[in-house]
Amino acid sequence: MLEPFVTQRTVLLTSFRRDGTPVGTPVNIAVEGDRAFIRSFDAAWKVKRMARNPEVEVAPSTFRGEPQGPAIRARARLLEGEEAEHASELIAAKHPILQGILVPLGHRLKRLRTLHFELTPIEG
Secondary structure: OOOHHOOOOOEEEEEOOOOOEEEEEEOOEEEEEEEEEEEEEOHHHEEEEEEOHHHHHHHHEOOOOEOOOOEEEEEEEEEHHHHHHHHHHHHHHHHHOHHHHHHHHHHHHHOOOOEEEEEEEEEO
16 A cells, blocks of 8 residues: 555645644655654644544645645554664655755754654555
8 A cells, every 4th residue: 555655755644633624744754565654853733633643644745745646544653762763764764865864953953852653554
């Protein structure tokens, strides 16, 4: 199910508010096997929405978040320790300048904690 996202650089991640309203955010993605990985900072609203409701939708998109294909349903899981480090390495390898240098530096300068999430497709 993640095959279309292997070469995709940006996806539209749609998380859901308490009332069910969808909120889309463009994020960079890296895929390994049947799992995809994204990163964000701890104070981001999408992180808070995914903590309440881990079911999300992911669609190929432009850098600005304009959908370029059909969305799939997935479950987001916060990673810690070695899993988070592995996700960080995959994301940085796919996006060396933006996610390897600029985003981590920006998070450090703003004193934000970088979080990594695993996205696993939901069948059906």
